[in-house]
Amino acid sequence: MTKIKSVRTKVWNWTGKTVPPQGSFCTNAGDALYERGDAMGSFRFHQWLTCEIECEDGTIGIGNAALAPNLVKATIDQYLAPMVIGEDPFDYAYLWEKMYRKTHAWGRKGIGMTAISAVDIAIWDLMGKLTGKPVFKLLGGRTKESIPVYYSKLYSGPIDAMQAEAAEAQKSNYQGYKMRFGFGPKDGMAGMRENLKRVEAVREVIGYNVDLMLECYMGWNLDYTRRMLPKLEKYEPRWLEEPVIADDIHGYAELNRGPIPISGGEHEFSLMGFRQLLDLRAVSVIQYDTNRVGGITAAQKINALAEAYQVPVIPHAGQMHNYHLTMANVNCPISEYFPVFDVEVGNELFYYVFDGDPVAENGFLQLDDTVPGLGLSLSDRHLNDFEIEE
Numbered sequence: 122m123t124k125i126k127s128v129r130t131k132v133w134n135w136t137g138k139t140v141p142p143q144g145s146f147c148t149n150a151g152d153a154l155y156e157r158g159d160a161m162g163s164f165r166f167h168q169w170l171t172c173e174i175e176c177e178d179g180t181i182g183i184g185n186a187a188l189a190p191n192l193v194k195a196t197i198d199q200y201l202a203p204m205v206i207g208e209d210p211f212d213y214a215y216l217w218e219k220m221y222r223k224t225h226a227w228g229r230k231g232i233g234m235t236a237i238s239a240v241d242i243a244i245w246d247l248m249g250k251l252t253g254k255p256v257f258k259l260l261g262g263r264t265k266e267s268i269p270v271y272y273s274k275l276y277s278g279p280i281d282a283m284q285a286e287a288a289e290a291q292k293s294n295y296q297g298y299k300m301r302f303g304f305g306p307k308d309g310m311a312g313m314r315e316n317l318k319r320v321e322a323v324r325e326v327i328g329y330n331v332d333l334m335l336e337c338y339m340g341w342n343l344d345y346t347r348r349m350l351p352k353l354e355k356y357e358p359r360w361l362e363e364p365v366i367a368d369d370i371h372g373y374a375e376l377n378r379g380p381i382p383i384s385g386g387e388h389e390f391s392l393m394g395f396r397q398l399l400d401l402r403a404v405s406v407i408q409y410d411t412n413r414v415g416g417i418t419a420a421q422k423i424n425a426l427a428e429a430y431q432v433p434v435i436p437h438a439g440q441m442h443n444y445h446l447t448m449a450n451v452n453c454p455i456s457e458y459f460p461v462f463d464v465e466v467g468n469e470l471f472y473y474v475f476d477g478d479p480v481a482e483n484g485f486l487q488l489d490d491t492v493p494g495l496g497l498s499l500s501d502r503h504l505n506d507f508e509i510e511e
């Protein structure tokens with residue numbers, strides 16, 4: 122048995138080219154504030170945290186996190202690393218409880234749980250490498266020939282540009298498309314019309330034989346969503362995502378009793394957080410992100426609970442820490458997929474930090490049964506465009 126010897130965190134600060142923010146790009150929780158300007162500013166991912174955990178035999182497992190990387194780095198360095206150094210990585214359930222319980226006063230959600238996620242993902246990558254197995258083979262194995270993916274971009278903008286983007290994406294035979302709303306309560310009835318025009322326009326391009334998902338990114342509220350739902354029904358959305366802020370669980374539950382499935386979870390944390398959502402029937406699709414929710418250990422427990430409720434799990438983002446769980450669970454039908462493109466909101470930054478994340482082909486992606494661990498390595502392809510803090 123080889124024990125954990127060291128934990129090395131890095132914050133990768135992107136200094137390269139970015140696509141400038143456009144107005145009405147994506148509704149978000151900041152829209153309720155009277156300050157205007159770059160409302161999406163606090164929701165950009167232009168930094169990423171990596172966490173390398175090395176064992177005595179030299180094997181290194183890699184975890185990651187995208188939320189508040191500097192604070193997550195400090196949390197791991199100061200609190201979590203000392204808890205796991207000297208321990209056996211295969212005691213991963215105990216190590217998870219140790220991190221969870223010893224930080225319980227402040228760490229059960231948000232930054233604390235995100236830090237636990239990064240350490241836990243690194244431990245699972247380690248266990249895969251130490252056993253010579255891909256992580257999904259440690260979770261339940263291959264449940265799909267390959268993973269169907271949905272195209273996730275279509276941020277709100279000029280209608281012709283959105284239609285051109287959808288037409289271009291269609292050439293890759295994606296199994297679904299997610300678009301973002303650019304208008305919300307502050308934009309009144311006129312904004313509602315702008316939202317509806319864009320849904321109509323995207324449906325015109327992709328048709329009605331593929332799924333269309335609609336993303337609000339916490340930018341609407343209960344009242345506005347109640348008014349929008351009947352107007353959206355005719356476009357047959359697969360789901361309406363995060364219409365209200367993450368804490369409005371009862372608002373979710375009321376909306377989810379309506380005509381359109383409500384999805385959420387990318388801003389919820391731990392098994393207990395999802396138990397609340399499921400008990401209240403607050404969502405019809407669960408979308409945790411494994412690098413926020415508590416890592417692979419927590420995500421797999423949520424998968425089991427979701428299966429009991431027969432609520433499908435379609436994690437936020439693609440990225441290997443989510444793909445392995447989707448491959449290993451029948452109740453995880455498809456994956457979100459950010460196409461590779463210039464750094465904009467920053468979900469795509471993952472491709473610049475890591476090598477190994479699979480590229481979708483013809484609407485599906487594949488995981489390799491012979492590659493141990495997660496199958497990721499830190500990339501040196503873009504080091505000139507990063508300032509890395511160790």
Ligand SMILES: O=C(O)[C@H](O)[C@H](O)[C@@H](O)CO
Binds near residue numbers: 336
């Ligand atoms: O569902 C998503 O992909 C997220 O909400 C995005 O990461 C966020 O950037 C809003 O589009």
Ligand SMILES: [Mg+2]
Binds near residue numbers: 363387
């Ligand atoms: Mg989302």
